[in-house]
Amino acid sequence: MMTLTATAHMAVWGKWLGDALGTNAAGASAGNALFGIFLSLVVYLFGQWLFKIGKGFFLFQPLFVGMVLGIFILFLFAKAFGTDTATFYKSAYLPGGNIIFWFLNPxxxxxxxxxxxxxxxxxxxxxxxxxxxxxxxxxxxxxxxxxxxxxxxxxxxxxxxxxxxxxxxxxxxxxxxxxxxxxxxxxxxxxxxxxxxxxxxxxxxxxxxxxxxxxxxxxxxxxxxxxxxxxxxxxxxxxxxxxxxxxxxxxxxxxxxxxxxxxxxxxx
Amino acid sequence: MAANDKATKTETAKEEQASPILIQMGIFAAILFVSSLISPLFPATFPVPTPVIGLVILYILLASHIVKLRNVEKFGDFMISLIAFLFVPSGIQLAASLDILKAQGVQLVVVILIATIVLLVVVAYTTAGFIWLRKNVFHRDVNVEE
Incomplete structure (x- = not known):
């Protein structure tokens, strides 16, 4: 009984997360942009923090840390959802990433x-x-x-x-x-x-x-x-x-x- | 047309202080819009993207005093201060080409690393060479204010 509820919980949470990230078949078209924006901000701010406590060590430059950490997180999420990194990137990250990317124009x-x-x-x-x-x-x-x-x-x-x-x-x-x-x-x-x-x-x-x-x-x-x-x-x-x-x-x-x-x- | 738009915007902010931030954003938006209309006019073999055209347009507008620094510099300096963050999605974009990296990634990354250093050093020293020529061969002034 206990194990069954645990699996059921997993399924519910997995579906909720998948819908929110736009990786489930149903939510694929919706593609929530907030995940991409949030992830970009979090990894970059983490990079800034790391750069500060690392006393400016060059490999801790926020852009570099943000890029590596962001790709790694997408890789882990893709594994968890049983899909490949490129697909997960396109459905979950890209809608938000594109909004930030657009601001490179101005x-x-x-x-x-x-x-x-x-x-x-x-x-x-x-x-x-x-x-x-x-x-x-x-x-x-x-x-x-x-x-x-x-x-x-x-x-x-x-x-x-x-x-x-x-x-x-x-x-x-x-x-x-x-x-x-x-x-x-x-x-x-x-x-x-x-x-x-x-x-x-x-x-x-x-x-x-x-x-x-x-x-x-x-x-x-x-x-x-x-x-x-x-x-x-x-x-x-x-x-x-x-x-x-x-x-x-x-x-x-x-x-x-x-x-x-x-x-x-x-x-x- | 575009120039007239900008001229009216400049007049609405005649005071010496910085223009309101929405006006500054409006100027950037107008330039981007005009640039996006010009960009497709270039042939596919000679692509010139929208932001490059926009940079040239804003420079021309500044140099011809149609747009003053106070009309654009607050928003512009803010955007420049964000540039590293704005590149994060480009960096993460590599997640889509991890299979290329798996295939011959080490070689590519090594070449790109060397190419970056080569471009930096060669261009810098070529420039120093031309400045030296200007000074010692053509005897023209090379002083600049810091």
Missing amino acids: ATIAFAIPLYRRNDVVKKFWLEIVLSLIVGLVISLFVIYYVSKLIGLDNVGIASMMPQAATTAIAMPIAGAIGGNTAVTAMACILNAVIIYALGDWLVKFFHVNSDPIGAGLGLGTAGHTVGSAKALQLGSIQGSMASIAVVVISIVVDIVVPPFASMMGLI
């Missing part, structure tokens, strides 16, 4: 403000900025191409690595056009940001990147996208402004340079 636009605050630098160095981004990207493409070959990626993998300097929305279609896997490219763009966010301060110091503030800003914006721009703003107003301009200009440069580069290297 947040990206907002980088026009630090850009404009140092308009004096933009006006004075616009030619150097554009030339540096074009030449810097072409050199980087060669390095990334040969590193990928050395590590043993196939042509699909290499093509997926080429457009990652651009913002995700540009990088993905370009990757598709040159024979890459768009999901891998999206992953690259995300990891770029996470890596710059976690290791940015250390990399800047180690490679003495900040000896030239304009270069530091352009580099951070190219490597870390909008997250790189936020990092650059912490270094100073010139760096922040330069990173903001890099995000825009490098995306357009990738648009123009990567397809011919890919055909030159025989990827397409």
Whole structure:
């Protein structure tokens, strides 16, 4: 009797939770957005707390902790519901995740403000900025191409690595056009940001990147996208402004340079 | 059209202090809306996404003094301060591609890590090179106010 009630309880609670998360067949279309928003906030705030008590240990950066912990929690939930992580992610997390994700639109636009605050630098160095981004990207493409070959990626993998300097929305279609896997490219763009966010301060110091503030800003914006721009703003107003301009200009440069580069290297 | 919209909004907040937050959000919404109309005009082979167009539009509006800093900076700085949190769903998005990671994840992550460092260092030093050229070859001014 006792065991029976326990199982019955489990079933009731499981159904309730499944309905709430939108993972049951009945609730699948509804997809409660609050779970995704709540989970994102909780894992990020936990990351902030961990970063604080960890005295700023770089692997405890809130974005990195939030990402790993969030995926792990989704993995556990998926196991508990007897489904795979990707399916559970799509039905339970994505509706809420998309709402937060949407706010990257106004947040990206907002980088026009630090850009404009140092308009004096933009006006004075616009030619150097554009030339540096074009030449810097072409050199980087060669390095990334040969590193990928050395590590043993196939042509699909290499093509997926080429457009990652651009913002995700540009990088993905370009990757598709040159024979890459768009999901891998999206992953690259995300990891770029996470890596710059976690290791940015250390990399800047180690490679003495900040000896030239304009270069530091352009580099951070190219490597870390909008997250790189936020990092650059912490270094100073010139760096922040330069990173903001890099995000825009490098995306357009990738648009123009990567397809011919890919055909030159025989990827397409 | 869009510029006129923004101009009227600027006039409604003539005082020197920051515009009300709803007005600031309205300006961002108007720019996003116009950008989302422009973005599909680009061919599929040359994609330019909405927020990139929006950044350029807001910069042009600021540079031409149609929109003043006080009309947008309170909301804009707030959004920028949130950027790491706003990336959490993108990070968690990797949950959908765990099978790719299982297949050749280590290689991909290593290449991405190296690529990130390469992009940062190469672009930074290329820039330093061009600034050096400007100073020592073309003898032009390289000083900037901190």
